[in-house]
Amino acid sequence: MLTLRFFLRHDLFKQPNKANQMPFQDNDFTQQPEPPRQGVMYVDVKGYEGPLDLLLDLARKQKVDLAHISVLSLAEQYLGFIETLKERRIEVAADYLVMAAWLAYLKSRLMVPHDDEDEEPSGEEMAALLQFRLKRLEAMRDAAGKLVNRPRLGREIHMRGDPETIVTTKTKQWQATYYDLLRAYVIQREKALPKDYSVKVRTVWSLSEAEEILERLIGQSAEWVPLQSYLAEYLTSGEERQTALASSFTASLEMVRQGHIELRQSAPFSPLMVRRKRQSEGS
């Protein structure tokens, strides 16, 4: 980033806020008697915060009321100022040069009568824009001054100096739901049950039992026989009927898969026929 430093005569810039000053002339630099060595001081960019700040200072020296400044002469002053800096081989930041270029353009626009066909803003419009920006910057500076000079907290206005501390006591609130409570009880009671109590035996054919029974009943019969007829003796008792049917049917499917028997049904709900699979057909 560019460091912007000016060698300037500090008496020129010492009172940037004093509005009532002699109209500022761009040849002031050269006309003023050259002061002795100590009169020349090192002014860094803090003296002016950018071109707008410099312009505002120049404008203030021109007239009290920014509404009535001559933008043309302001532009001339600025350009003259920058020119002087250049002549003195002072490095000028790009920002200042951009503003100088813009002001030079503004000057030319102001001096040439406005052409209605022209798409570009007129010199008057450009001047109004500059004036607006200067007025706004000045207004914000004034506002900042008013703000900072208000009675401020901790300086002129005070809060309670010794605020009373608030003591916070933390209490734990335990949470548990009714369901959690009942679950906790039941789990413990069940855990405490003796492990050797016996479950009431239910009549159920396991798959392996069913497979064993079918294997025995079908034997080597190569004839198609309804499955139900093999199971006839078991299907009489109501309690055993369901499990006998379900388990033997499932077991028969397994036996088909293993290639021991064959199943056939000619139509939906017709009897399921079963026979021993012939070994020669399987291979």
Add this chain to the structure above:
Amino acid sequence: MEPEIPESDIQTRNLRVLEALLFAAKEPLGAEDMHPFLSDNADLADLLDQLQQRYQHAGVNLVKRGEKYAFRTAEDLSFLLRRDDVEQKPLSRAALETLSIIAYHQPVTRSEIEEVRGVATSKGTLDVLMEAGWVRMRGRRRTPGRPVTYGTTLEFLDHFGLEQISDLPGLGELKGAGLLSSTLPPDFSVPKPVDGDLTPDEDPLEPDDTGDDLLSELEAANKPSDV
């Protein structure tokens, strides 16, 4: 010079200055801290007296600390300076289990709780339940070692939304809710809890009884703990 300011205006101003000074002060103020801000010949003692009276019934009072003065919250409003912060914490499993056993089996001793749970119950677990306000010491069982009996409280009913302790579901209801498996030994039972007066085998606690239980302390030392 300006025309002389009436005496009463000087008084008012002195009082206002004192008010502001005492309000903004970081610590109680002595006469030497206040005098420089007052009019010459101001009667500080009298001014402070007036101020004290003015704030006598207010939410803050002007109080004297040694030879110094400060504004302080009125004593009867000191509760405003205390805030309670409630931290919600789920009950640990051990505590929940212990609580449920106490709820169903009350009045119940610590060793009876342990019998159901199969592990020793740490004193801490019972303490948590008593701190929560859900469990109380009821009395002492009339058996050797005179162990403390525990039971539930009104807060317990309140928290779990029970009207009375007998509203806890019994065996049938626990089964019906699917909490208990339907295959249980025939002698399995769920007790009918009672949280009222002392039972015939309970003695009341002496007022100075801290609930220490020599016997179950010893027992507890010989069992795996739940902590």
Add this chain to the structure above:
Amino acid sequence: MEPEIPESDIQTRNLRVLEALLFAAKEPLGAEDMHPFLSDNADLADLLDQLQQRYQHAGVNLVKRGEKYAFRTAEDLSFLLRRDDVEQKPLSRAALETLSIIAYHQPVTRSEIEEVRGVATSKGTLDVLMEAGWVRMRGRRRTPGRPVTYGTTLEFLDHFGLEQISDLPGLGELKGAGLLSSTLPPDFSVPKPVDGDLTPDEDPLEPDDTGDDLLSELEAANKPSDV
């Protein structure tokens, strides 16, 4: 039950409670800080109004800051109570100007601040203002680059003794003169500063938004800095 407490006693107590709460606190208190300590159905606005009147001529006044309230020493005693030693570090001109531009133009982006000042704003300047607690990032403008928007805080109001942002000195004249528009031309409608909720063209900040502004970072790198 006890006999009903007369209405006036409840009023008195509410006032005392408010007095104590507001006196004890350093920061302004909002309704949510005060309501829990008042009687049910207390009219907080009315109570605060009464308290404000009671302290109107006292050395401390009840002041409104945004939507909050605090006791502060009376403004007219400021010359007496002025403490110069407290100002740690005076604000730089750049920081002060930036602060007032933010106050009068909020919500405002960094490049809009720069447009008014005609110079790049260093990140440090905004940091100083945010560290002081006077400026906050409000959101992001719904324009290309989504720049962060800045605004003032409650502490800003409190520090400069403003009840609300519309009490900024000279705000009316500035508005009238069209000097609060950040963009040209000036003869269009003039915005007024808003320190409250987000405006329609602002997006809320994401919780992890650090306020880095890609676009203005790039711009800033190409401008001379004001540090």
